[in-house]
Every structure is written in structure tokens, then in C-alpha cells.
Amino acid sequence: MRVAVVTAGQTKFGSFPGKGVKGLFVEALHEALSNVDKELKLSDVKEAFIGNLGVGGAQLGNPAALLVEQGGMPSVSARRVENACASSGFAFRDAYRAVKNGADLVLAGGVEIMNDLSSAHQRYWLGVSGDTEWERLAGATFAGIYALMAKRHMHEYGTPREALAMCAVKNHRNAVDNPVAQFRKAVSLDRVLNAPMVAPPLGLFDCCPTSDGASVVFLASEEKAKEITDSPVWILGSGASSDYLAIHDRQSITTLEATRRAAKEAFSLSGLTPEKIDIAEVHDCFTIAEILAIEDIGFYEKGKAANAVLDGETERNGTIPINMSGGLKAKGHPLGATGTGQIVELWKQLRNEAGKRQISDAKIGLAHNVGGSGATCAVHILGGEM
């Protein structure tokens, strides 16, 4: 039985601390509902999976029930899914499996508010998704952890700093044409390279912003999908995996094994290979993460992504356009909302509705969502009507 994404919507990502999680979630829900081609009745929704990391510690208990009742679905079976930055990637996977198991209409979404906190409070709860007891006690931050990976990647493969910077330049340029992106402004390579350092070799422009936002998608069985849309987007493959939280427990820190395994599962389920992918939204919380992602998914051999990026292969007109939305880097990264936010972008691209950033003839897309420094990863492959 095939599972379809029947509609999708998201808020703008950016700084909206005053909207609150309820406000943001309901806004994303309305956006998804207004994108419905035919008719979707909320009373038909059987299950809801909502990705969220922590809303700054303010609503740690029962947030999913709170959000769906605010959205007009007080009785739906709802739960929060928490896998750090991969929360809604996993919410999406759980929703997919729920449809497979007979729930014919399911909501997957995510929401996060990060800008309502003082800087110290923000830094407190941002660092809690690694192996806190060891990594945090070393004074490491997430930028620090990715910087350690970047430094090692440079050491092992000669990856130039410019390749990292080009990921940021490209993603900023892509976001210019994305009305929901946080930063819709191009930046020059020079500016990225000369930005203040956060954790060398990563500078300010190598890091994604702190963002507020929400995203909602609906999944339906093939039968149910017909009531809702004539142009569903099919889920061709789903893969997910975990890994050691602490990078010191991993054999290699230049590969995210969770990505490799999740991608392998998704490709195997879909019967596809990396060459068949037309467009991908990958988890670029830091520029090095985009390099790791496109290697570990299998678009490039290990150590070869840097040159491909420098040669423009991941640009809009390249062989494998990466992060047409602007990615986490420029579209924004409201942790819990990011995974299903990637699905929103693919849903639009695969339905030829992505406006100025539309990749022509995009038939198959891949979404790659990572939690923490690679402790969790969900990969999904989507395809339009063929």
C-alpha cells in the first residue's frame, strides 16, 4: 500500500517569540489546510505525531495534545516525538508507519520557539542533545562538536575551508527565492570566510540561526488520498537509525553512520539509488554537516564532496541541487519543525509549485534530518505522480 503526502504547510521561519507554540502550530496547520486541493476533514485525522525538542523547557509535558486541541482536533490520538533536531523527521516516519498500519489520515508536524529565551538560558538547553555528561563537561558546544568533525575532515581529506563556505553562500542564495526563509539575502564568499569565528574552522556564517517556526504535513493511504488531492506526493522510502551520542564513542567522526544506515534503508525500500535523486533537502545545521550529508547519503564518495561543491554541482543548475529552500542555514532551523519543514519544500518542488526556486523536472526528492551531532537520523524519499 502506497502512502501519500496529501498536503503540507509551514510558517515563516524566523524570530517570532511572541507567537507562542500554539500560535505557530495553528498557523502552520492553516497553511497546510489552505493548500488542500480538494477536501480534508480534521475529524478524519486518526493520529498526530508532533516533533518538538523542548520549547525552552516551558511545555515539557503533553505538548502534542495541547497543540492539536488548539488546532481544532481535541480528540485525536497525539504524542510528541523527541529526537532533538530530527524530531519531526522521526514524527514523519512514525506517521508513515501509522498509515501503513491502517490509520488512513495522519498528521506529522513540528514546532519550536527558540528566541523567547535569554542568551544564557538558550545556551543552556541547546547543549543538551549530546552525551551531556561527557561532552558538555568538556565545555563543548554543538558548533564545537561540528568544528571537531570539520577539523578532522580537513585533516583526513584535505577539505578546504572554501568548500564549507560555499555551502553557506549557495544556501543563502537559494533562500532569496523562498518566501518562508529566515534569511533572504545573498552573502559573498569573502563575507563568509571573514566572518567572526564561533569555533574554528566554523565562523558565524557556517552556523544555522536560532529560529522559531512550525510545519505540518498530512499523510494518507492511497484510497484516502484520492478524496484530498489529485496530485499526491508518494513516500517511496523511509529510513532511520541511531548512533553513539558522544563523538568520542564513534569509530569515525568524518562519517555519520546514522545517516549512512538511514539512507541505505530508504534507498533499499524504494529500490532507488542516489543517482536517481533529482533534488535533496539535507541537514546543514553547520556547513560541514552538508558536506558530511551528501557523502554519507551516497551522492559523493567520502572526501569527494568538497570539490563537487566548489564545482557548483550542488547549485540550482547543478547535477544534484541541494537545499533549494535555503537549508537550515538560511531557511532557518526551528529544531522540532525542521524535519517536516523539509517535507514541505519537497512537496512543493515535486508538485512543481516552488515558484522561482523550482527545479524543472524534479521527480524524486530526498529529505535528510539529523538529531544532535548524528545520534539520530531520518531519511525519506518522495516522488511525485509519474
Place this chain on the structure above:
Amino acid sequence: MGLTHLTIHYPRFKLSSADLRAFYPSPALSTYSYIGKFGIDEDATTLAVNAFLDLVETVGEMPKRLYLSTGKDFNSAVFLDATGINSSDVVHVPIGEVGSLQTIWEASRNEGCAFLVVDSPRGKNEKVDAYCSAAAVTGFVGKGGVEISSFDTFESASYSTSRYGSQGFDPADESMLISTVKEHLVPNSINFINFSSLKQSSRMIPNLEIKGQKTNGFSGITSGLVSLFSWLHLDFNSDVQLSIYAIDENGGASLSLQPSEKPIVIINDRRKDISLPTYLMQKEHAGNESIPQGAFISTPVYFSQKGARYRLNTAKCKDCGFIHFPPRQICKNCGSQTVSGKPLKRYGKLYTFTKILKGAAPPEFDIQQALEGDYCVGLVEFEEGPKVISQLTDVEYEDLEVDMPMKMVFRKIYRQDETDRYGYKFTCV
């Protein structure tokens, strides 16, 4: 029988002499620009642990008994946990000039034993810390080495009880000590003499005119021992006799040494430039800050892994022998259960590294960052296999390179719940 192995840990701040004089308006400081280093991650406890671990490593065995002379700010429980020495093998002696000399004397009578003298400025008493050394001096007593031939006490009741008045020693006490030294002089000797008067230069003692004799002044017993044992390393000469004289509120004492055989001396003499404003800020905080908000790693959770944090204890797979650090219950390699393994040796190489820049550190490191600047973090790969993430201390980012050799040091991590949390950091070898 004598001192065969010595280690000295002697970290110092270097202030510009103008800065130092502005702060301590004493003519004696015109030739002086070092101050004992205290700070966020070092204190008497960490100095003692690091010096003692180095001693045990050089000697190759744990001493049968340790004569330990420490000040008030010494955390004995942490010292025992971090070094692994049994508390029943430790004889505690309070710090003091006379007490410390006596400690060394007693240890020197017992082959296979060791002494450790440690003191550090508290960072609060303005008049004291210009002269106080942050130092740990430790030695092992074995066959051969530097024999300690005598320990004498003198004038026990005559000295003033105000060890540190606003101007240091009572001048009468100083005169008395000088006469004592003169009375005991032997030909061809080198004497280390205790002076703490701010009127005197610490290094040169102009009013002690002893013809044909070399004299070296010192202000506190740890800096005196540093000078004495540094001489054994740098200027060793078996034809001279060495003496060290000291007074405190308990009286006066001297120790005579016969350097018949050169000992192995490890000197860890770290110097760090510091500006006056930073120095004053550090002095104000001196690592006593409790962290109001941080990633809440609870006190029980922190201390449940004390063995790993202090001593690099491992877990070893009972089937395949795979070594895990940090310890874990199920083997990563084969899935069997693990049992406790040997502690890792303290050496490894730098696998990767970065620097956490201002404003980005987790809030529990805010104070450290404000006081000591940005800090480096790295992954270190141990000789035994495991890797670990750690803060890198006493290093400059620009000097770091992948694969360079690193050594574990014991440091204060931060303070939470009114408790100092100690653990490992790494530094370049």
C-alpha cells in the same frame, strides 16, 4: 638512602613590573614580576595531584607512605580519589615553614616513602599573594640520591607570632634568623633562607653579608623548596653542602642536605602572561563562584563517575577485552558485559580540536571564559585505543596540531551545588 626523585609543579602569572608595582607599592618588587598562579581550574588540590601523579609515574611505584603538608584550601578526599593512594598511607602535616621541613625530614628516614608540600595563594589577601607561590613539591626516598643529614630546630619560642604583618617579618625575627644562619655556617655551602619582609628583595639579601657563601632568599616555604630542588636539577654539585633555613610562628628550623648523587627532577614551570585587570578579576573570583545555571548534571551523577573523571578508570569487556572509556556496561565491540578495567595511562594524541569563542560557551563555563578567555576543546586518542572529548588547558589554539602528543592533567572543571567538580583536562606534553 635519600631523595631519588623530585617533582615540582610551579605555575606562575607574569605581570608587567609596572602593573605589579602599581598594585603592590613595594620597592622589593622592582625585580619581581611573577605571582603564584591561582584561578579557575587550578588550586592546591590539583597542583598536589598532578605533582604526585608525575612522581609515581617517574618512580614506577606508589610510595609506601606519603607525608603530606598542605594548607587549608586542600581537598583531601579529592586528592585520595584522584591519586588512588590509601588514606591509611597518608600522614597529614599542616603547612608551615617549619612543619614542611619536618615533613621532608621524617619522610627521608623511611625508604620507599614520599613527601608532598603544597601551598597556593587564596587570591584574597592582597599583601600575601605577591609573595606566595602556588607550588607543589614532592619527592621520593630511595637508595642513593640526596641524603638529608640533619634537621635542627632553634629559638622555638622567640619568634613573633604575626607571621605576616603589613611589612612581613618582624625585623627582630629577621636579625635573629641571620645570626642563626651565621652560627651554623659550614665552608663551601649554599644556603636557602626564609625572608618575607616586603622591605627585602626576595632574591637578594643585602644585609646578610656572609663572605664566601652563596645565599638564596625565599619568601614562603614552597618557593624555598622550589629553589632548593631546582638547584639540584640545574646546578648539581656533589662537593657542596646545602641548607635551608626557615622560620614561622612556631619557631625556626633548618635542614641540611648532602647531594652525593644527582636525583631525577621533573620541573613543571609554567608561566602565563596576564594583564592587571584580568589578574584582579581572577583574584576577585578565584574559582569560588557557584554556577547558578548550567546543564544540570546532578551531583550524584557527576560523582558516580568519579573514577573515570579523576583517574581515567575504564570498563573492559569480559569476553573480547575491548577497553571502553568512558566506562559502559555493554561492550561496543561484541555486546557482552564489561567489568572494571585498568585506568588509562595519561597519554594520547590529539585527534581533532577547536576553540570555543566568547559568547558561545555553555553558561557553566561563562566565568572561566570571562576570566581566562576562549578555551580549546579536543578529542584525544589514548594509547590504549579509546578517544575522549576534553578541554585543553595551558595551550594556545595556534600551536595545536592533529596527532600531537597530549597528557592528561587533573583540574577543576567548575563549581556547582557548592561543590568543586574536578576532572581531567589535557595539555601538550
